[in-house]
Structure formats: structure tokens, C-alpha cells
Amino acid sequence: MADQPTPLERFINGILPENPVYRQVLGMCPTLAVTNNLKGAMTMAGAVLFVLLCANVIISLIRNLLKPHLRIVVFTLTIATFVTIVDRFLAAYMYQMSKQLGPYIPLIIVNCIIICRCEVCASKQSVFTAAADAAGQSLGYALALASIASVREIMGTGMLFGLRVLPAAWPDWVIMVLPPGAFLTLGLLMGLANYLVARHSAVEKKARG
């Protein structure tokens, strides 16, 4: 266990070095589908934070009882429970938002980010590390969703969080709030992220000699 990352490393890794969207390319379905406005994207990120945190903590608590061939069943069961809780909760207290997000909240169950974190971190490390990992990954996911959603909402409607940020003369690029806009934005932003990473590692290589 000595070579396992520490809680702090787990937390930092989730935000940028192992960002779930830009680096691991996981959870693409909601990333593409709910990022046409920032409010929806942030609700989605909040839901993922809750589910990931709860699932990671529970899995970490019972990690010594897991049977290797039954672990995925236990992961799925735990994740599905918390996703259902989020779904019902949104329907009760944020009804309009729950209507807008539609099937993408229940679809968190099959979101690979969460099952991946259960497998990689929570089933092997302590509760504290698992919680830090969940927080870091969720933050990274939230940042990724926010970056895509901001670009799409500003370009597509001239607004951000429903408030006008571009002059009214801005010709709304409708394509940005349509599905093609999601692919365009994600592709360009991912290209940018890869460029930055490549440049960063080149600089590091030079520094080392």
C-alpha cells in the first residue's frame, strides 16, 4: 500500500492532471448533453459530486468485505441507490431543473467516472483518501462542464446563467446550443488541453536536461 497516492495527491490529480473529461475522457454522454446552459451543467456536476462522494465513502468502508467477483455488483448497487436519491430529490425541490435534465440524472448510474473511482481508489484505500478522491474528481468534472457550458451558452444565446453578457446585437449562434455545438466545443477545448499538457511536459523535459 506504500505506493498508493496520498489523499492530497488524489484530490489534486482529479482536478487537472487526471481530469475526468479532458484527460480520462469518461462520462461523455452527460458532458455533451447537458452543457447547453451553465445552470443545468452545474446541477449535473452537483449531482455527480453527491453520488461520487457517497459511493466512494460506502465502498471504502466495506472494501475489506468485497469479494473480487462480486465487487461490480456492489458498486452498481451503491451507485444506483444514490442516483435514485438525487433524482427524487431534484424532482421534489428543483422541479423545473429535473424536467430540463430529464434522463441524464438517472444515467449517472452508468457514468464511468463513478464506477472507475470505486474500482481505482475506493475499493483499495481508506475512507479519507476515497473522499478526497471523490472531491477532486467531482471538482475536475465540474470545471470541465463549466468550461464547455460557458462557451456554448455565451455563443449560442449571448447569456450566462440566464443573464445577458454579450450585447443584444450578437447574432446567437444557434448551432452552439444544438448537439453539434457540444462536439465542436468539446473537441476544441480538449485540443487546447492537450496542447497545454504537451507544452508543459516539453518544458519540464528541457528543464531536466
Add this chain to the structure above:
Amino acid sequence: MNDSLHTENSGNKRVKKNFLVQAWLVIFLSTFFGVALAAIQLTLSPKIAANRLNETLNKVPGLLLGDQAAVPMKIIKRSVTAGAGGVKKTYSVFAARVGSRSVGYVVKATGQGYADKIDVLIGLDGALNKITGIFILGQKETPGLGAKMVDPAWRAQFTGKLTDKPLKVVKTKAHAENEIDAITGATISSRSLCAIINQAVHDVRGPLASGLIPSGPIPSDLNKTKPGKGPNSPSNGHGSK
């Protein structure tokens, strides 16, 4: 000696292979999570159902009397079944009264749109002659095109349309009384919506006009029973929005 060791080993194996030993955690967790979810469902489901109903009820005064309406209304929910032949359709109709006067009906209609089903509320005046307004409760039409049907400016053209002729969608500027301007780039969505409205108006006009829900002063016997007036009844206080 050898024999007894052998039996012990196989006994151990049998215990290890027993499904309870293998899966006790899964069984325990599913029972535990199941109970927890049932509790959450029991706690939250009345609130979710109320959200759904309130969304409609909040729209009723505005649909019938215009947006500035602030009259306390009594709203009664009824269902109206209509349709010829084997295909029967049931509509939720919200009859609204101010004092003892009927101010109109709001019909909840559902039908197929371009992408998915469209839920629409249709306001009809007390005499069932005019559409007083429509509101889109739910749609999944193309964002930026068909989804523009939720736009108040576009919806406004339905207000005041007469119910005796079916509505017709036109791509050019609407001239005739029963014509509706299509949403640019979303003619199918516009047509679907009009078809839903036409069908619903056609279906509920007869049953409503034949006195299923009395307009005008309420007969005294109906006044006593007051359908929809229970502890959870949304019968008053919805006039503010």
C-alpha cells in the same frame, strides 16, 4: 486419517461455495438500500405529485384571464373522456370559477410532436367559443427551432382564436382568422402542436358544453359536495400568479 482430512476439506469447500457465504454482502446491501429508497420515495412522492399539479394550477389564472389576473379562483379538476370508436382519450380539465361565475376551462392535452410528446395547456373561455391562451408544459423539440414554441410571443397568436374552425399552420404571414404562423424552420413542430390543440378542443367541447361542468351559477346541490375540496385541495389562493 487421510479420509477424514479429505471430508473436512470438501466440507469447507461446500461452505465456501454456498451462495449465502458468497453473496451475503450483496443481499444485505440490496435489502438495506431498498428500505432506504422506499422511505425516501414515501417522503418525497407527495411533494413531487404536488409539484406536478401546481405547475398546471399556477398557470390557470394567467391562461384564462391574462397575465395580470390576480383574482382568487376556485379550480376544480375533472377528467373528460372523449373520442369516437375504439380510441378513447381522457383529458384533465381544470374548471375555474370566480365566486359563482365560471370563467373558463383549462384543458391538459398530450400528443406527438416532432421529437417527442408535447404537453400543452389550453385555456378556453366559459362559453367554449375562444382560446384564451396556451402554455407548453413539456416538450423535447429541437433546441433553437421547435423549442421556440415555449416563447410567449409565439404562443400569443393562439389567444383569441375561435374554436369553431380548426387551426391551420401557414408558412407565410397568417391572414385568415384561424391561421397560425409556423415557427421558422420548425413547421412540423408547429403543425403537431396545432393538431394536438385542434383534437383536444374538438374532443372536450361537446362533453363540456353538454353540461358536465355547469357554467354560470352553481346549482345548490353541487355546491354542497364541492368536488376537489379536501385538505389537499388547491381550491383557493392560486390567483396571485
